[in-house]
Amino acid sequence: TEYTFYYFPVRGRGEAIRMLWADVGASYEEINVAPSVEVWQQQWKHKMPFGQAPMVKHGDQELVQSNAILRYLGRKYDLYGDGPLEQYRMDMLTDHVEDIRSEYSRMIYHNYDNGKDEYIKSIPTKFAPVEKFLKSWGNEYIGKKISFADYNLCDLLDIHEVLSPGCLAQFPSLTAYHARVLARPHIQAYRKSEGFKTRPINFNGKQ
Ligand SMILES: N[C@@H](CCC(=O)N[C@@H](CS(=O)(=O)O)C(=O)NCC(=O)O)C(=O)O
Numbered sequence: 001t002e003y004t005f006y007y008f009p010v011r012g013r014g015e016a017i018r019m020l021w022a023d024v025g026a027s028y029e030e031i032n033v034a035p036s037v038e039v040w041q042q043q044w045k046h047k048m049p050f051g052q053a054p055m056v057k058h059g060d061q062e063l064v065q066s067n068a069i070l071r072y073l074g075r076k077y078d079l080y081g082d083g084p085l086e087q088y089r090m091d092m093l094t095d096h097v098e099d100i101r102s103e104y105s106r107m108i109y110h111n112y113d114n115g116k117d118e119y120i121k122s123i124p125t126k127f128a129p130v131e132k133f134l135k136s137w138g139n140e141y142i143g144k145k146i147s148f149a150d151y152n153l154c155d156l157l158d159i160h161e162v163l164s165p166g167c168l169a170q171f172p173s174l175t176a177y178h179a180r181v182l183a184r185p186h187i188q189a190y191r192k193s194e195g196f197k198t199r200p201i202n203f204n205g206k207q
Helices: 015-024 037-047 066-076 084-110 112-137 148-163 172-182 185-191 194-198
Strands: 003-007 028-032 055-058 061-064
Touching (some): 066 148, 112 148, 148 172, 185 194
Antiparallel strands (some): 055 061
16 A cells, blocks of 8 residues: 555545545545553653654654644645635635634533533634635635645545534535535545544543
8 A cells, every 4th residue: 555544544634645545536544543551651752753643654754743644645646726816725724724623622521511501602712714715716626626635625624514404504615515526436435435434533432
């Protein structure tokens, strides 16, 4: 296989990478670095450059930092837009996805019971700017063609739909965009796979 993917058995920060590989038809093997917390802490954590996962082994390279991995794959598979302005937009939305993902993870892992309702109330504010940008850019994706940033944004929309069903219905461009990415044949096939269907979104089973 072309890649070895060292991560937890969750969507988390790995799902956008899995979607990209599915869409380009790349072969990869998943290594579950946390069949138990002890195995992660005693066998794997110290092997990771920053003590964290995901890590991707590609040839003799060991790649870490999920957004850097996405950009590396974006450059490798021509999934990084057409020119500096499209690349800026992909980077800018990737940064926004990162901001929201961090806030989402903090709620899921540290403040679910008391913070979930308040977080759900904040969802429109988080996604209204994305709706405006996509609408004004008028592309099928963030760029004219699919990019590494689309898989990341699509995964973020997925997990927010699970957290609060219908939360994106008020955003027509975002809703159409989400459906468009999910309708891609290889993504459709991936979403029907056992791996996708059985994988929890987060490590603590909260969603
Ligand atoms: N900026 C890093 C963050 C990676 C990260 O936070 N990994 C978490 C798991 S997850 O947030 O991706 O689900 C981790 O390794 N946690 C275990 C630990 O830190 O021991 C990235 O984007 O790859």
